[in-house]
Amino acid sequence: MTKVTCTDYSPELFQSQEITDLGEFLARHRPEWCRVRWIDVLGLDQPEIIRALADKYQLHPLAVEDIVHLVQRPKAEDYPGSGDQPGRLFVVARAVDPDEGQVRTEQVALFLGRTTLLTFQEEPGDIFEAVRNRIAARTSRAREHDASFLLYCLIDAVVDGYFPVLEQYSDLLDDVEEELLTRPCLETSRKLHALKRELVMLRRAAWPMRELMAQLLREKHECVMENTRTYFRDVYDHCAQIIDLIEMYREIAAGVTETYMSAVSNRMNEIMKVLTIISTIFIPLSFVAGVYGMNMYVPEAQWRSMYAVFWLICGTIGGGLLLWFRRRRWI
């Protein structure tokens, strides 16, 4: 079920309502006092809602297509106004949900007009709840700004959502590192593989977010006040930081893999050393014992003290080999 929420506010007043009858709502005039109107669509399974809004607010068909085409790269597109058609700024962002161990990203589409902001969220969970509550607060300074400031607040919320996920990965990476270095086993190697894969995916979401912010920062737009651009710079910095962190985690993960491989090789060396030491000592000794077990005329086997001599031989061979191993630093 798609849920549509309309939030109107001015510095003095604030009103938020869930829209049930969209047609009636769109036909009504917006209240006089309303300085910014924000229509938030949660869920995309009712195309007729999107169509109605697109007609009402004269959105470009290509942009409307992009709302429901859910594999968009984050981007900002300027649809300049012409004649009586108002200009629109179309932004696609990608939010990330801190699911258990798996990155799930959600596409968010935003249309900015002069006094109106339309947002379309892919998933039912409302990631803009916190922003709405902040605006609702009587003391909020956000209400003094225009619609582009609201756009900033929402994108900021999307970008700040990356940090807790990254922290999760940082912890996970530390765990895997600890585990691999103390007890290298196949299971942890797989965990590391999964972690790297998630980081690749996270990076794929984060890079274009930075490009998006750079574009918003660089290109002027009629609907974005000069004032708001200072705030966009802040979000841009956050994106840069997120990418820095992802790249750092990726490099550390690569280092862990290498260290893991050398730990495995070392372990193998150790195993082989034990085998070689034991075999090298006892295989010759077994041969000597085998010689004296032969059923033929072995002259020295007749001696009384031969048994002692035999152990002397064994001790000499074994001791000599042990000395040799120690000289080679195997023991």
Next chain:
Amino acid sequence: MTKVTCTDYSPELFQSQEITDLGEFLARHRPEWCRVRWIDVLGLDQPEIIRALADKYQLHPLAVEDIVHLVQRPKAEDYPGSGDQPGRLFVVARAVDPDEGQVRTEQVALFLGRTTLLTFQEEPGDIFEAVRNRIAARTSRAREHDASFLLYCLIDAVVDGYFPVLEQYSDLLDDVEEELLTRPCLETSRKLHALKRELVMLRRAAWPMRELMAQLLREKHECVMENTRTYFRDVYDHCAQIIDLIEMYREIAAGVTETYMSAVSNRMNEIMKVLTIISTIFIPLSFVAGVYGMNMYVPEAQWRSMYAVFWLICGTIGGGLLLWFRRRRWI
């Protein structure tokens, strides 16, 4: 056999015909009502057809050469008009066919004039069928636009053809990953190698497609309406997405290889551990048995209870080694 199709349309009318007698066709005037003429050449084995069209539409010799030279990189070239010679935009694109497990790419050359579009496809399969049918539909809004919009539609069809192929690779990669992580065998390692190779080739096709779109987006051309450039931006985004996906698959594949190598090393470790444990326990025991098999005067062998003592020795040695192995976490 080369097949030539001529499609004429205006917002109101639509006519598509297969040309059998090219000479007669080129001599005839185009109908008055026709706003866009699209001549589609399927197959390149009849050079005289290409020559005739090149003469009629005053195509540049270098561009004509490029049509039949089938290893072109995707590119856009502007041949500006001069005097009575009309300007032409020459585009070479590379389409991809979803063959079973093997990337096959096909070169498509397009010449855009003010009201005419010429297209040359390398392979007999018509990848533009769907576009033609869409235009043929009475309600099509595409007919209201000019020839450059048709160019957009065709390039869009080419680019969108990459997505199903990528999806195939995504599935294949998941399979290989699953297989390698559960039962690492040589066969799957080869599958992975083949997959990586295909991705390298796909990337080689996709990168210049993006450059091509960036160029179309950046450079103005007399035959491309300002309106159409908004649509080119859309195709550019798709290209960027395709490259993102390819790079992501390549990184994941690299990760799979690494994990595979560590799985193989782990397996080797396990094998060696079994060998070492068995050998290290039984080789010394065999030596002890060998000692008491010697045909010489072994004093303790005369004892009645020596057999029990022997087993005691064996148990002590074996148990001691097992304990040692457990302490080293081998068992």
Next chain:
Amino acid sequence: MTKVTCTDYSPELFQSQEITDLGEFLARHRPEWCRVRWIDVLGLDQPEIIRALADKYQLHPLAVEDIVHLVQRPKAEDYPGSGDQPGRLFVVARAVDPDEGQVRTEQVALFLGRTTLLTFQEEPGDIFEAVRNRIAARTSRAREHDASFLLYCLIDAVVDGYFPVLEQYSDLLDDVEEELLTRPCLETSRKLHALKRELVMLRRAAWPMRELMAQLLREKHECVMENTRTYFRDVYDHCAQIIDLIEMYREIAAGVTETYMSAVSNRMNEIMKVLTIISTIFIPLSFVAGVYGMNMYVPEAQWRSMYAVFWLICGTIGGGLLLWFRRRRWI
């Protein structure tokens, strides 16, 4: 406990005092003779101090937020003045402390006005002590310059703090290299891993420092004298050098890892060679001895000289194998 120090100076006079009652201090006028006022805040645990300073010096709310948000990337932000609001240059730098074996970075925020510099240090240790002392010296030429020169001096102190840390890493890398090449053991491989990890982190701090300097160098600012920009170029060069060194150490560390892996492989080869030589010689000989230990009618075992013949056989087999090993260059 936050400690606030106010340093006033002109070419002739110098005065530095610790502020205990900030309110009273901010209410007082600055002395007539004072050309540059530098307020240094050490520690960020008293937000009311930051708030008071921000109000007094009209700092932008976003910048003030960044002071206490301790994971900022180094950056320079220009908050241009407008009307009666003075312009501010906001700089976030990242200093590095030479702790034992662990990189610890500290965030430093600086606000530059025309005649005032505000600095906020994260950690209690005062990294600007040396600069203050240098200015205090009667013969200091630094006092002849304006506030932007003080900014240069402080950033220079931050950047020069990287060099001793890098020297530590250089020594550490040499040690690890020496150790790994003579006695490759797991412990040193872990040290190498830790070293690489630290370098990744150091790089993350150093790269944006260079960007920061490039930005200061490139962009004019009303509070930065043209003269000072020559000095910024110097700091930029130092940043470039630091990054060069970090990248060089990273490449050398990567080379050490590779060499370590091949040392481990070589060692394994050696171990296996010993095992193979011993086993290959004695396993067949043991078989021969075993044959003559069989309790069945073995005709040749009855011969008197069989024992000598047996040793001849053993010598032939053993000698032949040794020769073969030498031919293969195993011994």
Next chain:
Amino acid sequence: MTKVTCTDYSPELFQSQEITDLGEFLARHRPEWCRVRWIDVLGLDQPEIIRALADKYQLHPLAVEDIVHLVQRPKAEDYPGSGDQPGRLFVVARAVDPDEGQVRTEQVALFLGRTTLLTFQEEPGDIFEAVRNRIAARTSRAREHDASFLLYCLIDAVVDGYFPVLEQYSDLLDDVEEELLTRPCLETSRKLHALKRELVMLRRAAWPMRELMAQLLREKHECVMENTRTYFRDVYDHCAQIIDLIEMYREIAAGVTETYMSAVSNRMNEIMKVLTIISTIFIPLSFVAGVYGMNMYVPEAQWRSMYAVFWLICGTIGGGLLLWFRRRRWI
């Protein structure tokens, strides 16, 4: 022996002669009808020839030095004319010879004036033969263009010479790939190494060729007609394609190495499995046999049916181990 060929042509006439007496030739006037004069020097072992031509055509000393300094990177240098000194465009290209299995590159230097082209080839083999013959043909359209078109033809010949060499490498790579995947042996690994090395060298020759073409495309020059620049774009595309191919081969070769390493590891695994299975089964059995070969009082050895019991024990141990191996999927 240096061979100098002079080729004069106009749209109507064509004349090519080998120059034996250079002094006399340079003193003579060029024929009235001659529109383009091309002097081709084959071999660089007679510096006096180069000197004489440099004097006659006023070539810059630095450029003349570069002709004989045979390790130049491909480049284009503009020596603009001044006063009565005519402008010159100096181009150094690097041709590649399809030798058996070894890349051999040859340096070609070209000086372009308004109506004259001087070319200097390092090696005696004439790579421009084909171009000269094409111009000689009566129907050649090349003769209608000026000297810069000749420059295009020659550079095009140089660049097109890369394609057969690349095809060779493609075949070689396929062979090595096939061989390595079916029978990984050291010899093929060396072939792969050699192939990679050749690709590195080829890349070193090809990259600056593209830069060279980009420069010719970008920078206007008084001796290059606007018309010719369209043709340069064509050569640029070929260079881009060559580099694409080289990079693709390099990536595939890297993939082959990885797959080879995993094939070798797999093989090792297999070998070790055989050894481990055999040893693990027979070493315990040998111990059992050894026990019953001891010369002491072994009570159960007295039993009549002990031999059958012995085989039962052996069967149980062996069968149990085989079952365990199968459970671990080793067999």
Next chain:
Amino acid sequence: MTKVTCTDYSPELFQSQEITDLGEFLARHRPEWCRVRWIDVLGLDQPEIIRALADKYQLHPLAVEDIVHLVQRPKAEDYPGSGDQPGRLFVVARAVDPDEGQVRTEQVALFLGRTTLLTFQEEPGDIFEAVRNRIAARTSRAREHDASFLLYCLIDAVVDGYFPVLEQYSDLLDDVEEELLTRPCLETSRKLHALKRELVMLRRAAWPMRELMAQLLREKHECVMENTRTYFRDVYDHCAQIIDLIEMYREIAAGVTETYMSAVSNRMNEIMKVLTIISTIFIPLSFVAGVYGMNMYVPEAQWRSMYAVFWLICGTIGGGLLLWFRRRRWI
């Protein structure tokens, strides 16, 4: 001991003298005929000399600091003149000395004025000797140019000093490659590591040299004649070539490491094959012999022909295994 040499020249005259009393020398006027004065300081251990020259020639304090701070990156800095202070171009270059097997770099600082060039060399060995001698020659055309041409000559000497060092590395790389591929041993792997390390360091010196030249080429400077810039282009080309070579050697060295690792793996495979073949054949045979050595009632051991049967069994087992090994291509 610091050695100061002053070289004065004009197209007609040349004079070079070692300065012993710097104060007296600086007080004297420069001769009328002198067009270019070059003061060369060899060794930096007498700071008072540098200070005296800096005062006399009005060098910027930051630049003077850089002379003695010996870890500068190569760079060019423009200190533009103002009022009566003449403009200066400050260049720091890094020369490389062909020491035995170890890259040693030396910092060279140069100050260019309109008619004066000051150079400061770190090491006592004079790398500018050759240039001075060339200028001293009566027929030298260098004397006809101004001071910026001398700057070109000196930087050219520095850059050309890289080539013999690179050649050394090329030879060394070939040796190591040869050695590793025929007899992979640990010693050569270490040589390779050292070689790679040296290349990393050489690269670190060479990259900024290219940037330096690019900067000199790009930025106009009052002290550099337009004419000289053509020559700078030549040095830039040499730098590009040096970097190309270093990168090529690095890639080849990386290839050698890979091939070395696969050679080691192959060798290991071979060793293991020998061990496995011998063990797999003789361990079962030893078991058979052990069975017949048991002191119990073994019925078939009583047979007369049992010995022949025993050898038949052994032959069958051994032959069967050999066949199996051949089928698997192990022999």
